[in-house]
Amino acid sequence: xxxxxxxxxxxxxxxxxxxxxxxxxxxxxxxxxxxxxxxxxxxxxxxxxxxxxxxxxxxxxxxxxxxxxxxxxxxxxxxxxxxxxxxxxxxxxxxxxxxxxxxxxxxxxxxxxxxxxxxxxxxxxxxxxxxxxxxxxxxxxxxxxxxxxxxxxxxxxxxxxxxxxxxxxxxxxxxxxxxxxxxxxxxxxxxxxxxxxxxxxxxxxxxxxxxxxxxxxxxxxxxxxxxxxxxxxxxxxxxxxxxxxxxxxxxxxxxxxxxxxxxxxxxxxxx
Amino acid sequence: xxxxxxxxxxxxxxxxxxxxxxxxxxxxxxxxxxxxxxxxxxxxxxxxxxxxxxxxxxxxxxxxxxxxxxxxxxxxxxxxxxxxxxxxxxxxxxxxxxxxxxxxxxxxxxxxxxxxxxxxxxxxxxxxxxxxxxxxxxxxxxxxxxxxxxxxxxxxxxxxxxxxxxxxxxxxxxxxxxxxxxxxxxxxxxxxxxxxxxxxxxxxxxxxxxxxxxxxxxxxxxxxxxxxxxxxxxxxxxxxxx
Numbered sequence: 001x002x003x004x005x006x007x008x009x010x011x012x013x014x015x016x017x018x019x020x021x022x023x024x025x026x027x028x029x030x031x032x033x034x035x036x037x038x039x040x041x042x043x044x045x046x047x048x049x050x051x052x053x054x055x056x057x058x059x060x061x062x063x064x065x066x067x068x069x070x071x072x073x074x075x076x077x078x079x080x081x082x083x084x085x086x087x088x089x090x091x092x093x094x095x096x097x098x099x100x101x102x103x104x105x106x107x108x109x110x111x112x113x114x115x116x117x118x119x120x121x122x123x124x125x126x127x128x129x130x131x132x133x134x135x136x137x138x139x140x141x142x143x144x145x146x147x148x149x150x151x152x153x154x155x156x157x158x159x160x161x162x163x164x165x166x167x168x169x170x171x172x173x174x175x176x177x178x179x180x181x182x183x184x185x186x187x188x189x190x191x192x193x194x195x196x197x198x199x200x201x202x203x204x205x206x207x208x209x210x211x212x213x214x215x216x217x218x219x220x221x222x223x224x225x226x227x228x229x230x231x232x233x234x235x236x237x238x239x240x241x242x243x244x245x246x247x248x249x250x251x252x253x254x255x256x257x258x259x260x261x262x263x264x265x266x267x268x269x270x271x
Numbered sequence: 272x273x274x275x276x277x278x279x280x281x282x283x284x285x286x287x288x289x290x291x292x293x294x295x296x297x298x299x300x301x302x303x304x305x306x307x308x309x310x311x312x313x314x315x316x317x318x319x320x321x322x323x324x325x326x327x328x329x330x331x332x333x334x335x336x337x338x339x340x341x342x343x344x345x346x347x348x349x350x351x352x353x354x355x356x357x358x359x360x361x362x363x364x365x366x367x368x369x370x371x372x373x374x375x376x377x378x379x380x381x382x383x384x385x386x387x388x389x390x391x392x393x394x395x396x397x398x399x400x401x402x403x404x405x406x407x408x409x410x411x412x413x414x415x416x417x418x419x420x421x422x423x424x425x426x427x428x429x430x431x432x433x434x435x436x437x438x439x440x441x442x443x444x445x446x447x448x449x450x451x452x453x454x455x456x457x458x459x460x461x462x463x464x465x466x467x468x469x470x471x472x473x474x475x476x477x478x479x480x481x482x483x484x485x486x487x488x489x490x491x492x493x494x495x496x497x498x499x500x501x502x503x504x505x506x507x508x509x510x511x512x513x
Contacts, residue, residue, distance in 0.1 A: 147395060149386070149389070149390040149393050150391075150393070153387040153388075153390040153391075159337065159368065160371075160436075161387075161390065161391075162337060162361070163332075163361060163366035163449070164365065164388060164391050164443065165358055165359065165360075165361035165364070166390050166391045167358050167391075169358075211374070211376030213378065214378065
């Protein structure tokens with residue numbers, strides 16, 4: 001039987017690298033606000049799962065994928081207002097999440113089921129969840145390999161790709177589905193309010209270190225995995241909430257990347 | 272509407288049809304183009320001129336459906352630009368945008384940038400085939416960029432990058448070319464190369480072209496329609512009347 005530490009480590013590595021790679025694509029597809037909304041839909045779904053007494057991963061998945069579908073439908077009709085619609089949905093989902101947590105009949109926020117949704121738990125990682133995470137990661141690799149040319153065309157210049165008939169909308173839509181699935185599957189490890197740290201911090205850190213898109217993608221996945229694994233170890237050693245430990249680690253890596261960029265820029269300047 | 276259906280409809284009708292089209296940018300206090308009605312039949316070339324801020328780029332992007340009118344109707348190869356079918360219609364077109372410059376760290380090679388022009392014709396896992404490789408070579412020779420094929424695009428000058436994008440536009444074998452200031456970054460010699468390449472393509476392939484340029488002289492002899500925009504409205508129109 002796979003040991004508990006190996007299980008959680010593998011879950012951290014897979015979720016960290018998947019979120020890091022997704023974050024890179026989300027940023028280059030100009031879909032950060034959209035993904036933010038999908039992430040909050042996952043949180044609302046998890047909180048609703050608490051009330052219904054269903055595994056929060058599944059309710060998070062249902063609401064995250066539904067919101068991705070909703071945004072995809074809106075995308076065609078009202079492309080200019082999509083940011084505003086995303087923010088309106090974001091507020092709605094946040095309100096739903098808080099209301100559901102309030103109504104979930106617990107008086108202490110540290111109650112285990114609520115704690116899992118808010119700041120994550122090592123105990124939430126099971127072999128079944130790890131397999132689902134690995135499947136999501138494998139599907140994402142398969143998708144990016146199958147449509148490498150389409151995705152590269154969008155990453156190079158999304159407006160030009162769109163003008164040439166690449167279905168940018170469909171690919172953004174698919175990307176949001178992956179974001180929804182990854183967040184729903186990572187939520188119990190990281191907690192609903194901290195899962196963004198794995199999605200956005202690695203790509204921001206990677207963009208400070210290299211401007212080369214291909215290297216940024218690989219580095220973002222690597223930094224995501226490193227943040228998750230290091231954070232997990234810190235949480236284990238210090239008995240901290242795992243989500244907070246991972247988010248802090250990724251923030252420290254982000255800070256280090258800014259310092260690296262500052263030093264590298266100074267070193268390049270002629271004295 | 273599938274690509275075949277769009278291609279069939281492309282052999283009749285118009286390339287572009289705008290009916291009382293108004294377009295505004297979010298947050299702007301006045302429309303960028305106002306009440307434009309125009310019609311570009313197949314196998315015709317349209318030159319668009321006008322001062323900075325006249326709405327030339329807005330017009331070309333409206334024709335391609337990248338910008339949607341808040342009033343009026345825009346069609347490309349008979350497909351309403353608001354419909355999902357516009358994705359198929361765009362596959363019959365090539366576009367060279369005005370803002371094409373990539374920063375020095377952009378590591379895609381010229382060869383890769385050219386291949387990406389064929390992405391929209393590819394299904395999952397489908398690689399570039401031999402014919403397409405030949406077309407890439409042909410376009411690179413035509414625009415005299417063969418020696419740049421293995422260089423990262425970010426290392427090239429503005430003029431070289433513009434020639435790469437024009438080569439990418441031509442190798443797609445489009446039924447309609449949309450060029451936004453195609454001579455803006457070019458020196459005199461390069462202007463001649465590009466103008467000749469575009470003219471040869473339009474004549475040989477019986478293609479249509481919509482060209483926005485301050486300097487229309489190199490392309491005057493292939494122009495069927497010329498229009499001048501000022502403050503978002505057409506102030507001069509010469510050529511075909513519908």
